[in-house]
Amino acid sequence: MTKRAYNFCAGPAALPEAVLQQAQKELLDWQSKGVSIMEMSHRSDEFVGVANQAEQDLRDLLSIPEHYKVLFMQGGASQQFAQIPLNFLPESSSADYIDTGIWSRKSIDEARRYGNINVAASAKKYDYFSIPGQNEWQLNKQAAYVHYTTNETIGGLQFDWIPESGDVPLVADMSSDILSRPVDVSRFGMIYAGAQKNIGPSGLVVAIVREDLLGKARASCPTMLDYKVAADNGSMYNTPPTFSWYLSGLVFKWLKEQGGVEGMAKLNFEKQRLLYEYIDKSDFYTNPISKSARSWMNIPFRLADARLEQAFLAGAQERALLNLQGHRSVGGMRASIYNAVPMAAVEALIDYMRAFEKEKA
CATH class of the missing domain: 3.40.640.10 (Type I PLP-dependent aspartate aminotransferase-like (Major domain))
Incomplete structure (x- = not known):
């Protein structure tokens, strides 16, 4: 398969x-x-x-x-x-x-x-x-x-x-x-x-x-x-x-x-919580959005050193973590974690972000 x-x-x-x-x-x-x-x-x-x-x-x-x-x-x-x-x-x-x-x-x-x-x-x-x-x-x-x-x-x-x-x-x-x-x-x-x-x-x-x-x-x-x-x-x-x-x-x-919209809400809450929590604790990644207005679905983030962005994207591609480049109008990174994106995907992304930070920081 x-x-x-x-x-x-x-x-x-x-x-x-x-x-x-x-x-x-x-x-x-x-x-x-x-x-x-x-x-x-x-x-x-x-x-x-x-x-x-x-x-x-x-x-x-x-x-x-x-x-x-x-x-x-x-x-x-x-x-x-x-x-x-x-x-x-x-x-x-x-x-x-x-x-x-x-x-x-x-x-x-x-x-x-x-x-x-x-x-x-x-x-x-x-x-x-x-x-x-x-x-x-x-x-x-x-x-x-x-x-x-x-x-x-x-x-x-x-x-x-x-x-x-x-x-x-x-x-x-x-x-x-x-x-x-x-x-x-x-x-x-x-x-x-x-x-x-x-x-x-x-x-x-x-x-x-x-x-x-x-x-x-x-x-x-x-x-x-x-x-x-x-x-x-x-x-x-x-x-x-x-x-x-x-x-x-x-x-x-x-x-x-999956338990309807209520079931998805519980899963989506946990997905976004894990990703924002990791970004907020890191000095290597940042998200500028006010916490009261943060999207559950689309999470933009930047690296402390923008020169590392292409290396980050290349490494993500090698790990089959696809389409993380931010919109062309704003740059940076963006993880869209809609309903069909499983928790395992968010966990894999965080693992990669942690490894990349450890390697480059």
């Missing part, structure tokens, strides 16, 4: 090995039908059953209320940056956005193409090492919605609290931390997430939308980007990304077997 590496990629990210094995087993002949799931009509009874089960499993995992629609759509979170204002932002209105890093800024820049955007709070004043407390936010009670990014994949900041938005719908990009710990879906007007971190392979985005927000798209909104069209057609207005949907369904079943 091929030995698999430990994959710390920020996305497309690690998938559960058991899911990959099941997909491999079923690839040529899905459930004795004589064809692959990739070859089936998305409107066949078989695939509709797969799709419905995936939705139900996700509803179970996140305790999604009945008055929310769950959509499985093509594209990723970046497409949602435009799709959200086209659906929720009337031309004469404005929306509030919270700036906590690169991905939230991308959402702001895109939304400004469609209307008046108020940056109600920004982490820039903290060099993006901390999240402004809500007492610092300047929210507009007349805003169409409030948008924020729950976890900044590149910078390593994560909200450990849900903002209060009053009667204004709260919209959250949860691409990199959805399903990693429990969340009260009823607090949100919409949650969306690109699949390629904690859900499944790339090419799919999941959106959870409160029903009363549907049907408000601008006249100029393309049909394919109208959430109500997607909801009315069971996410099958056109041919959906069937293989990504199927694999995501397998991931949802796997998550249930």
Whole structure:
């Protein structure tokens, strides 16, 4: 059997090995039908059953209320940056956005193409090492919605609290931390997430939308980007990304077997605790993020001597510890430890960091 590496990629990210094995087993002949799931009509009874089960499993995992629609759509979170204002932002209105890093800024820049955007709070004043407390936010009670990014994949900041938005719908990009710990879906007007971190392979985005927000798209909104069209057609207005949907369904079943989101939260807490604890005790590695805003999913760190970074990465590669290089915009190192990254991977990384420090310090 091929030995698999430990994959710390920020996305497309690690998938559960058991899911990959099941997909491999079923690839040529899905459930004795004589064809692959990739070859089936998305409107066949078989695939509709797969799709419905995936939705139900996700509803179970996140305790999604009945008055929310769950959509499985093509594209990723970046497409949602435009799709959200086209659906929720009337031309004469404005929306509030919270700036906590690169991905939230991308959402702001895109939304400004469609209307008046108020940056109600920004982490820039903290060099993006901390999240402004809500007492610092300047929210507009007349805003169409409030948008924020729950976890900044590149910078390593994560909200450990849900903002209060009053009667204004709260919209959250949860691409990199959805399903990693429990969340009260009823607090949100919409949650969306690109699949390629904690859900499944790339090419799919999941959106959870409160029903009363549907049907408000601008006249100029393309049909394919109208959430109500997607909801009315069971996410099958056109041919959906069937293989990504199927694999995501397998991931949802796997998550249930791990004890659901609650079980993953316990494991994820321990994974991040061990890694941060080692970094904090070391003079050789550093993490600049405020402890109250540290991400459980994406842990950036730097070496005391930046000249050793390439040697560190080369040594990690030799030990099959892959994709530890930080994002090109910030440099340094980054370990993404999503749901499918096992505790053994974190322990192996810490062992290597300890050995490298001992050798080079």
